[in-house]
Amino acid sequence: MPTGNAAAENKIERVVILGGGTAGISVAARLRKALRGTEIVVVEPAATHYYQPLWTLVGAGVFDKDESARAEKGLIPDGVEWLEDSVEKIDPEKMEIITRGGKSLSYSVLVVSTGLKILWDGVKGLAGTIGKNGVCSNYSIDYVSYTWDCIREFKGGTAIFTHPNTPIKCGGAPQKIAYLAEDYFSMNGVRENSRVVFASAQSSIFSVAKYARSLEQVIERKKIEALFQHNLVEIIADKKEAVFQRLDNGEEVRMQYDMLHVTPPMGPPDFIRESSLGDQAGWVDVDNHTLQHTKYKNIFSLGDSAGLPTSKTAAAIRKQAPVAVANILAFIGGEEPQASYDGYTSCPLVTGYKNLILAEFDYALNPQESFPFDQSKERYSMYLFKKYVIPVLYWEGMLKGRA
DSSP: OOSSOOOSOOOOSEEEEEOOSHHHHHHHHHHHHHOTTOEEEEEOOOSEEEOGGGHHHHHTTSSOGGGGEEEGGGTSOTTOEEEOOOEEEEETTTTEEEETTSOEEEOSEEEEOOOOEEOGGGSBTHHHHTTBTTEEOSSOTTTHHHHHHHHHTOOSEEEEEEEOSSOOBSTTHHHHHHHHHHHHHHHTTOGGGEEEEEEESSSSSOSSHHHHHHHHHHHHHHTOEEEOSEEEEEEEGGGTEEEEEETTTOOEEEEEOSEEEOOOOEEOOHHHHTSTTBOTTSSBOBOTTTOBBSSOTTEEEOGGGBOOSSOBOHHHHHHHHHHHHHHHHHHHTTOOOOOOOOOOEEEEEEEETTEEEEEEEOTTOOBOOOSSSOTTSOBHHHHHIIIIIHHHIIIIIGGGTOO
């Protein structure tokens, strides 16, 4: 059953979902409604579930970090078992996983949705200085409040915001906090004494031309110094110096900072990279449209751990989850998967405390906008939509299999 095409109804004894984050809970909720009587197990080590898209606004002082948290226990759908453990190894030939707690768990269908790994050691000196001495990051619950401390206590000088040369969750987040910080500096009367730098390893401000044009205007208006092909490789904390490598010519660039917001490099979890499930880069090797593994037909993957050529966002998962579930049910029924994911993702690009550009697009980088107006324009209404509406849709819609 693991490698062949489904030709007859497959006997399903247990569906195991690795990861109890956005993707895992969304799929568990949908499968529980469709597979009455089938054992469904979610493997997740964390007792607290975080709505991470809120962390941009936490870092900007809009919300307290506790408002992004819910108990994992309360989010596990009724009738779904929660194994509070993490994955050590997958053996797709034997159709079993081994947990770090030493438990062996067999599966008939496996869903891999464990997210990605934050590589704090991927920048020399980062692990030893993050969360102090003006070095902050919105990419951890442990450090996000310190971002706000750095912004509100900034008295002028150089504030640098980085974007690495790896895939990351929420590709727009590194620049969002730069816009918000610049906005706060202006309101707090320190902007004229400040240099704001967005140093990105990417080649442009955004991959979709329509939104890139608007963001270029935002950068120009805010007088943010945008440096592209600049990859942060080292932090020399005692000198307050950030070291970048130019990806276009290999040149080393050193900059002094008073505040440094770091988006760390990210990569696939070790157990995926070290297994036969991974593609060349170590992400789960699935079909871009069906989300079914290219070799093991009883394995599906979605969310940040999947090797899909699209931005890793909660909005992408909202479109992936129903596709994954439909194709899992097709596999169980002995049919070929028909549901197709087109690469849709969304990035609510906060450009200040009252403005937001809502970018929505597909694999081909074509805009797929939900509202009957030009979403590339900054709007206060869209800022309010992110601040108040999207969190409700997340908790009450996505995680309950309703949206």
